[in-house]
Each structure stands twice: as structure tokens, then as C-alpha cells.
Amino acid sequence: MSDQLTTTVEDQAVAQVTLVVPCLAEFVGVVRLAILGVANRISFTYDEVEDVRLAVGEACTHAIERCSEYRAYLTDRGQEQVEVSALKIVCTIDGSTLTVQVTDTIPVAEYVDVNSNSSLDGIDYQKLGTVLMEILVDHVGFEANSSGTTVTLVKTAGQAS
Amino acid sequence: MNLTVDSRNTGEDVSLITLEGEIDVYTSIQLKQDIAVILESGAKYLVLNLSKVEYLDSTGLGVLIGTLKKLRENGGNLVIVGPAMRIMRIFEITGLYKIFAIYPTEEEAAAKEGISI
Numbered sequence: 001m002s003d004q005l006t007t008t009v010e011d012q013a014v015a016q017v018t019l020v021v022p023c024l025a026e027f028v029g030v031v032r033l034a035i036l037g038v039a040n041r042i043s044f045t046y047d048e049v050e051d052v053r054l055a056v057g058e059a060c061t062h063a064i065e066r067c068s069e070y071r072a073y074l075t076d077r078g079q080e081q082v083e084v085s086a087l088k089i090v091c092t093i094d095g096s097t098l099t100v101q102v103t104d105t106i107p108v109a110e111y112v113d114v115n116s117n118s119s120l121d122g123i124d125y126q127k128l129g130t131v132l133m134e135i136l137v138d139h140v141g142f143e144a145n146s147s148g149t150t151v152t153l154v155k156t157a158g159q160a161s
Numbered sequence: 162m163n164l165t166v167d168s169r170n171t172g173e174d175v176s177l178i179t180l181e182g183e184i185d186v187y188t189s190i191q192l193k194q195d196i197a198v199i200l201e202s203g204a205k206y207l208v209l210n211l212s213k214v215e216y217l218d219s220t221g222l223g224v225l226i227g228t229l230k231k232l233r234e235n236g237g238n239l240v241i242v243g244p245a246m247r248i249m250r251i252f253e254i255t256g257l258y259k260i261f262a263i264y265p266t267e268e269e270a271a272a273k274e275g276i277s278i
Contacts, residue, residue, distance in 0.1 A: 025187035032216070050247055057218050061186040128255070129219035135254050 015041070015093045023067040023085040023104055028060045031089055035100070038091045042098050043157045051136040052155050056089070056100050058129040058136075059151040063087055063104035066149070070106045096157040105148040164188035166195045172277040174205040174237070177267070181213035184221030193224045200228075205237030206276050210267065212243030217251055229261065238262060240270050 019034050021027040035056045039049040067085050085105045092099040133140045133151075138159055141152035164182040171177045176199050184192060199207065207228065211217075229239040241263045244252065252258040264270035271278040 025185075025190075028185055028187060029183065047250075054216075054218065054251070057185060057216075061218060061220060064186055128222055132219055132251075132255065 017091040017093075019089040019091075021087050021089070023064055023087040025061075025064050027087070028057055028064065031060050031087075032057050034089070035091070038093065039098060041093055042096055044098075044155075045157075048155065048157060052098060052100070052153070055133045055136040055140075055153050055155075056102065058133045059100070059102040059153060060087060060089070062129055062151065063102060063106070063149065066106050067104060098155050100153045101150055102153075103148055103150040107146050108144040108149060164192060166192060168195070168199055170202075170204070171208070172206075174203060175208065175276045175278065176202075176204040176206070177208045177210065177278055179210040179213070183216035184214060184224075185216060185218045186220045189218075189220040189224050192221070193227070196224065196228050200231060205232065205235055206240065206274070207232060207237075208240045208242055208267065208270060208276070208278055210242045211248055212245065214244070214248055217248050222251070222255065222257060225261070226257070238274065240264065240274055240276075242267050242270050 017034075017038050019031060021030055032053050035053050036049065039052045044052070064087070067087075070085075088101075088103045090101045090103070092101075130140075133153065137153045137155040139152070139154040141150075141154075143150045143152070164180060164184060166178060166180055168176055168178045178196070178199065180192070182188065196207070209225070225239065225241075232239050239261065241252075241261050243265060244263065249258070249263070252261065252263065262270070262274065264273060267278045270276075
């Protein structure tokens with residue numbers, strides 16, 4: 001009998017993966033694919049990996065919808081369209097915990113959500129997205145300021161969300 | 162991966178829509194438009210076969226809920242068929258399984274809902 005080959009994830013150093021994509025709907029699939037690879041570095045179960053993938057997708061969707069509304073807001077005000085904003089996704093692997101921060105550059109203080117189109121036939125799917133995130137991961141944090149919004153998602157392997 | 166939408170009439174006011182791929186913020190706009198066209202043609206019952214759908218997010222759920230509302234207002238219904246376990250879990254954790262008619266197969270949906278598929 002030998003137990004010398006046993007290793008623990010605590011032995012591994014903290015690792016960080018950063019991804020920057022245009023804040024456009026067609027890039028959410030790219031982010032989900034990358035998250036799949038990152039989440040597989042942790043001893044998550046299949047369901048846990050899928051939970052993280054869906055939660056990060058929801059965080060990106062949240063940013064993309066707001067970005068789209070912000071562009072419409074600028075157009076309504078006759079302001080020149082700025083270049084497509086970037087969406088920054090920072091994944092930190094620390095032992096059996098994955099932290100994903102999704103940051104957009106939409107200025108919250110300037111942008112007033114008066115023309116929100118997030119309500120689809122009376123369904124506010126941004127709210128639905130937030131509910132999903134809260135169910136799927138262990139911790140969800142929102143931080144908004146004049147330079148943008150950061151959604152922080154934390155999930156630890158083996159913990160029921 | 163994108164989303165493919167294949168639809169056909171299976172009865173006077175019944176349409177079967179088979180979806181394949183991912184329903185997310187990018188593809189749900191297309192899905193909403195395709196469903197609107199089908200509803201305009203007079204369908205009262207929509208059967209959505211989700212057996213080949215690999216991903217469903219809140220925007221996709223929003224399209225499904227909106228469609229369900231419209232159909233029920235006109236005395237019809239939206240029937241969901243064959244979601245994979247992963248997709249079914251999303252209906253379960255959001256509690257939406259309580260408002261949708263969900264069946265494992267088209268045959269079972271046809272029998273229970275009394276529609277031809």
C-alpha cells in the first residue's frame with residue numbers, strides 16, 4: 001500500500017488567467033469556452049463546471065445588455081458612438097476556489113437607465129440572470145462606479161451553492 | 162456554436178420547433194424573431210423540442226416565458242420536449258418547471274396535451 005502519490009490542490013500556487021473580449025453578444029461563447037478550460041484546472045464536478053460556465057455567461061450578458069443600452073443612450077443624445085467597449089474577465093485559481101471577475105467600462109454615474117430594453121415582454125431577464133448567478137455560485141458581488149461595473153463570482157469545489 | 166431553428170406545422174394550429182445549439186444573448190434575438198413569425202401564422206400551440214440544445218441562459222428563458230404568455234393569452238400553450246438534464250436543471254433551479262409543460266418525448270407531449278405532433 002502506498003499513499004506517496006497523493007497530492008492536494010492546496011500545494012498549487014495561485015494562478016491567474018485574464019481574457020479581454022469586445023463587449024458584444026457574439027463573444028459570450030468565446031468567454032464560456034475559455035471558462036470551461038479554466039474551471040477544469042480545479043477539481044470541480046461536471047455540474048460545478050457547468051454552474052460556473054453559466055454564471056460567467058450571465059455576468060457577461062449583464063454587461064453586454066448594459067453596453068448595448070449605453071450605446072442607444074449615446075445615440076439618443078446625438079453623441080458620437082464610441083468604439084466598442086471591452087469586457088475583461090479575470091479568473092483566479094486559488095486551491096479549490098475559482099474567483100471570476102467580469103468588468104465592463106460603462107460609466108454608471110453618467111448613464112441613466114431610462115431606455116432599458118432588458119425587459120422582454122414584461123420579463124426582466126437581467127433580474128433572472130442575477131438570480132441564476134446567486135444560485136449557481138457560492139458568492140456574487142457587484143461593484144459599480146463611474147468607470148464601470150465589476151461582477152465577482154466565487155465558487156469552491158465541493159461546496160453546495 | 163450558433164442556433165438552428167427548424168419548424169413545421171403538425172396540425173391546424175400546432176407548430177413543432179426543433180432547436181439545435183446554444184440559446185444565449187446572441188442567439189435568443191433570432192429565436193424570438195423566428196417564434197414571432199410562427200405565431201403570426203396563427204399557431205396556438207408551440208412544441209419546442211430542446212433535446213439538441215446544449216446551453217440555455219436567462220435571455221433564452223426570457224424568450225420562452227414571453228412566448229408562453231402570448232400563447233396562453235390566446236388560449237394556447239407552449240410545450241417543451243426532451244430537455245437534457247443540464248437544461249432541465251435550469252428550469253428546476255429557477256422554479257420555471259412549474260409554469261411550463263415539460264415532457265421527455267414528443268409522443269408523451271402529444272398524448273398528454275391532446276395535440277398532434
